[in-house]
Amino acid sequence: MIEARSLTKRYGSKTAVDDLTFSVQPGVVTGFLGPNGAGKSTTMRVAIGLDRPTKGKITVNGRAYRDFSAPLCEVGVLLEAKAVHTGRSAYKHLLAVAQTQGIPRRRVDEVLGLVGLSDVAGKRVGGFSLGMGQRLGIASAMLGDPGVLILDEPVNGLDPEGIRWIRTLLQTLAAEGRTIFVSSHLMSEMALTATHLIVVGRGKLIANMSVEDFIRSASGDLVHVRSPEANRLAEVLDRENAKTTPTGLDTLAVNGLTAQRIGDLAFEAGVPLHELTPRQVSLEDAFMDITRDAVEYNHGQPQQARVPASATAAGGSVDDGSVGAGATTARGRA
Amino acid sequence: MTTTPLGSGETLQPRIAAPAPVRQPAAFHTTAKVTISRVLRSEWTKLTSLRSTMWTMLAALVVTVGFGCLIPAITVSEWHNSTPQERAENFTEPVMTSLAGGYFSQIAIGVLGVLLITGEYSTGMIRTSLGAVPHRLPVLFAKAAVFGVASFALSLVSILTAFFCGQAILHQIGLGVSIGDPHVVRVLLGGAFFVTTIGLLGLALGTLIRSTGGSIAALLGLIFVVPIITGLLPGDWGSIHKFVPDGGGEALVTVVRDSDVMTPLGGLVVLLAWIVVGLGAAAYTMVRRDA
Ligand SMILES: Nc1ncnc2c1ncn2[C@@H]1O[C@H](COP(=O)(O)OP(=O)(O)O)[C@@H](O)[C@H]1O
Ligand SMILES: [Mg+2]
Numbered sequence: 001m002i003e004a005r006s007l008t009k010r011y012g013s014k015t016a017v018d019d020l021t022f023s024v025q026p027g028v029v030t031g032f033l034g035p036n037g038a039g040k041s042t043t044m045r046v047a048i049g050l051d052r053p054t055k056g057k058i059t060v061n062g063r064a065y066r067d068f069s070a071p072l073c074e075v076g077v078l079l080e081a082k083a084v085h086t087g088r089s090a091y092k093h094l095l096a097v098a099q100t101q102g103i104p105r106r107r108v109d110e111v112l113g114l115v116g117l118s119d120v121a122g123k124r125v126g127g128f129s130l131g132m133g134q135r136l137g138i139a140s141a142m143l144g145d146p147g148v149l150i151l152d153e154p155v156n157g158l159d160p161e162g163i164r165w166i167r168t169l170l171q172t173l174a175a176e177g178r179t180i181f182v183s184s185h186l187m188s189e190m191a192l193t194a195t196h197l198i199v200v201g202r203g204k205l206i207a208n209m210s211v212e213d214f215i216r217s218a219s220g221d222l223v224h225v226r227s228p229e230a231n232r233l234a235e236v237l238d239r240e241n242a243k244t245t246p247t248g249l250d251t252l253a254v255n256g257l258t259a260q261r262i263g264d265l266a267f268e269a270g271v272p273l274h275e276l277t278p279r280q281v282s283l284e285d286a287f288m289d290i291t292r293d294a295v296e297y298n299h300g301q302p303q304q305a306r307v308p309a310s311a312t313a314a315g316g317s318v319d320d321g322s323v324g325a326g327a328t329t330a331r332g333r334a
Numbered sequence: 335m336t337t338t339p340l341g342s343g344e345t346l347q348p349r350i351a352a353p354a355p356v357r358q359p360a361a362f363h364t365t366a367k368v369t370i371s372r373v374l375r376s377e378w379t380k381l382t383s384l385r386s387t388m389w390t391m392l393a394a395l396v397v398t399v400g401f402g403c404l405i406p407a408i409t410v411s412e413w414h415n416s417t418p419q420e421r422a423e424n425f426t427e428p429v430m431t432s433l434a435g436g437y438f439s440q441i442a443i444g445v446l447g448v449l450l451i452t453g454e455y456s457t458g459m460i461r462t463s464l465g466a467v468p469h470r471l472p473v474l475f476a477k478a479a480v481f482g483v484a485s486f487a488l489s490l491v492s493i494l495t496a497f498f499c500g501q502a503i504l505h506q507i508g509l510g511v512s513i514g515d516p517h518v519v520r521v522l523l524g525g526a527f528f529v530t531t532i533g534l535l536g537l538a539l540g541t542l543i544r545s546t547g548g549s550i551a552a553l554l555g556l557i558f559v560v561p562i563i564t565g566l567l568p569g570d571w572g573s574i575h576k577f578v579p580d581g582g583g584e585a586l587v588t589v590v591r592d593s594d595v596m597t598p599l600g601g602l603v604v605l606l607a608w609i610v611v612g613l614g615a616a617a618y619t620m621v622r623r624d625a
Contacts, residue, residue, distance in 0.1 A: 050464060051624040066468035069368060071368070071468055072366075072465075073366045079461055083458040083459060083462040083465075084457065085384070087385060087453070088384060092380075092383035093383075096376045096379040102365055102367060107360075107362065124385075144363075145360035145363070147357065
């Protein structure tokens, strides 16, 4: 279990993490979600004692990281920026790390096998692809067979196969009862991997809830309706305080009513229905909705015309434009 | 959609997670613990697993031995072209003649000391190192110990080889000394210790400055520019030179001593003081700054 209490970290006048309080439970994958620059990496660095908090604290299983006599056996870490000397072979890198606390040599072979790097164990890390680098990072995190894993953007830059591999691995590790805390700026990825979400923006906690609740609360459910009398149906539904948006000649996107209720209302009004399909609003939309303020504050730009979630969802497209734009706010560390 | 139930200021409470299944910890958990001897072993693995480090050390050895044979060979040919008076004045330090390569190996070892730590900062490896050893100081001191011992051993081997080669050549003109002669062992050990000191100062500067370029510049400034400046100082101020690393090293390797140079013991104390102050400052910043 990981617990942050009023955690605050400032770099000069820049507040990277602002009074964060949350806890991460064992047994499930917990996603740490937020646009770039939200303070995810900083929180993780503070958690393992690399950066000193300005205020508050973060503990693992009730203890400060530096109090562990064999930290790698308690907490495994994958940092966003590769934390490996490029001139060393994968094997020697892991060996040197393992030796600091008496983790046996055979465990090095084991984790290399676990991540599928046994064949290239003797090769210099500098020649590794992004995916191999991430696998080495996972191997390093797993060296001490820890009960808690902290992974910063582990799927960054991976191909679909690599992403699926990490996703499955994390879920397996969580099912074994480990605490898995994994950050990402991609909602879609977290939806597939995580069960629970901690969402941050501008260093502040925005949401702390299950993925299911997150989607439900961020954007209401949406129903796609097709009817030859779409206009008349819209009038009927509007009277019930639903929000209707025409999405074609004979189609509507309806917010605020269940499919069942729409069907009943149409029947009462004598409007024929040709299609009645509940649709969930896309996760990216839910995420953008909830972090919009944070992202735009970072830009220091006037607010963009807001695309109604219903319209994007009905169109079936995910407008990740502003999430991508958020990426431009990420600044390199000085 | 018109409403977002969750405003950006609000926070929903987490649901209670299901009780987690019990996991058997790995067998090695019972013995795993960070100890200084384990960190030493880890730093030894790090030192010996970088090809660039090995090449630099080999270069230091080759240069020391190479110049240790070359300069005496040049000395021999000059000897034949000199008047008896020149011979008496200019050929007084036969041991130093075979230690000329030390000037270059101090650069190699010094730069290596810098790279030992700045290489970790530039690649991000330092975060892995300090994450594994959160108390941090064991990492710095184990690095210093392993590197200090390795560079002293390497320097001593190359200096001894250079000495035997160079003195064999100088024997042709009757100038060669043997290892049993007065001061010789002290000069050879002193030379190796001086090179080691420069390596450790490189490590200290690298830890303080973190960037490779800046640290190397600072180190070269300390060992080459500072002596020039102290040499230009007027009057008694010039004796400051005794207390800079170059002066300390000079005291260790000089046989024919003039009044500006300390005793060998004094030189040893000066170098030890530089090591203690340098590594002390490095340790202080390493525990205080964010990694
Ligand atoms: N070492 C540092 N010095 C100064 N500012 C920093 C440092 N590390 C992070 N920041 C700033 O803190 C904020 C949060 O960064 P970070 O934790 O990397 O966010 P995320 O991982 O969510 O993208 C950013 O604005 C970043 O520029
Ligand atoms: Mg980050």
